[in-house]
Amino acid sequence: MSESLNPLQRAIKLCAEDMKRVNACIADNLQSDIMMIPAIGHYIVGSGGKRLRPLLCLLIARLFNYTGDRHIPLAVVIEFIHTASLLHDDVVDSSDQRRGSPSANGVWGNQASVLVGDYLFSRAFQMMVRDDDMHMLRLMSDVTNALAEGEVLQLSRTFHLEMTLRESLEVIERKTAVLFAAAGEVGAHISGESAQVVRNMSEYGMCLGVAFQLMDDALDYVARTADAGKPVGHDLEEGKITLPLIHAMQQDAALRQRVEAIAERGCYADDDRNWVRQRVVQAGGVEATMQQAEAYAQRAVTLLPTHGDGELLALLAELARFSARRAY
Numbered sequence: 001m002s003e004s005l006n007p008l009q010r011a012i013k014l015c016a017e018d019m020k021r022v023n024a025c026i027a028d029n030l031q032s033d034i035m036m037i038p039a040i041g042h043y044i045v046g047s048g049g050k051r052l053r054p055l056l057c058l059l060i061a062r063l064f065n066y067t068g069d070r071h072i073p074l075a076v077v078i079e080f081i082h083t084a085s086l087l088h089d090d091v092v093d094s095s096d097q098r099r100g101s102p103s104a105n106g107v108w109g110n111q112a113s114v115l116v117g118d119y120l121f122s123r124a125f126q127m128m129v130r131d132d133d134m135h136m137l138r139l140m141s142d143v144t145n146a147l148a149e150g151e152v153l154q155l156s157r158t159f160h161l162e163m164t165l166r167e168s169l170e171v172i173e174r175k176t177a178v179l180f181a182a183a184g185e186v187g188a189h190i191s192g193e194s195a196q197v198v199r200n201m202s203e204y205g206m207c208l209g210v211a212f213q214l215m216d217d218a219l220d221y222v223a224r225t226a227d228a229g230k231p232v233g234h235d236l237e238e239g240k241i242t243l244p245l246i247h248a249m250q251q252d253a254a255l256r257q258r259v260e261a262i263a264e265r266g267c268y269a270d271d272d273r274n275w276v277r278q279r280v281v282q283a284g285g286v287e288a289t290m291q292q293a294e295a296y297a298q299r300a301v302t303l304l305p306t307h308g309d310g311e312l313l314a315l316l317a318e319l320a321r322f323s324a325r326r327a328y
Helices: 009-012 014-029 035-044 052-063 069-094 104-108 109-129 133-158 165-190 195-222 241-249 253-265 272-282 287-300 312-321
Strands: none
Touching: 009 014, 009 052, 009 312, 014 035, 014 052, 014 069, 035 069, 035 104, 035 109, 052 069, 052 165, 052 195, 052 241, 052 312, 069 104, 069 109, 069 133, 069 165, 104 109, 109 133, 133 165, 165 195, 165 241, 195 241, 195 272, 195 287, 241 272, 241 287, 253 272, 272 287, 287 312
């Protein structure tokens, strides 16, 4: 593999054949005589995401030399649950953009997006019933419950200016990282690894997922839309008080006053976005968030096993570090 590729690109290349099977399985399981279902499903699944969650499942199954076929539909289950949560997220957040293109609710409307999201959740559970493993059913039931709780928790903390680091991380773990943890657990479980290894790979996924989301939160204050492939600078406008802002408000009284005014109005004034972004950077909010992401990435590396394919172990370590250092 080319050394010029970053760890994510190398992982995608390594798992290319399995990802083709995942994509075929996605297409098979989006078939319905209700034409809006495959139309919306294919639209959002094919909208250019990194597919990091199913990819993580494939990588870990490969790490432990898994030779069966269960990793393919279970990777699709993970992707369907993620996609369903995106459809619901965009409705809740009134988002009209997703990865640089109109969101599904922007094209088909909120009602269709919510209902197709429900369909993807139910299809994922049909696939798990066919898999016939109570451990997987229990895991994914817990995951979908945690995702729902995370969404409600984030909503309940809209413009919560007293948000702490712990509260911020709680939202990230429940709303985002729990699905990364599930991907790690699935790959180890179907490979027949010990309970301890399964727990470690779940925690690896959790740490990688937290690092990944912390970087998303940091990039919202420093990235350009063209580089990120999605709108940036919108977290505060949506009432999301993330770690860069939490840290910066502790250092900058003028910033906190400006944020309080935004919270009172519930929207930005003309120059709020750029002013807030600059002050968050100047107050060290982005740097502090990146340091936190790096700590989670390092924790992920320590959870990797001492056995398994050596090249893949190295790649999983690099992927964890990449999650905390990426620029997009």
